[in-house]
Amino acid sequence: MPPSRYLAFDYLDRRTPAPEPPLTLEEVRRELGWALIAAERQTHAEADERN
Template sequence: MSETTQTPRRLAHDYLARRTLAPEPLPTREEVRCELGWALIVAERQAQAERDERN
């Protein structure tokens, strides 16, 4: 499996700063994770674990 890294804090900070200025309420943690692609990391790790179980 390829190595994954945590999203830089600056990227998360910039995203939340943009969202703070928006008229809508702040995003949930799940929305932030989705925007930053963290859900893709979890999905890849689950797929890798399933592949490992089959081998």
């Protein structure tokens, strides 16, 4: 006799790992290298001001 569907759902819920929360905006920016882009632009802007 197969288990009830409720027992099957409970089993699958226990076996399925919880999804990870989405990345924060800061983590996305870090992974995309946005800080590096901003730093590079700042360096160029400072160089332009000196010239």
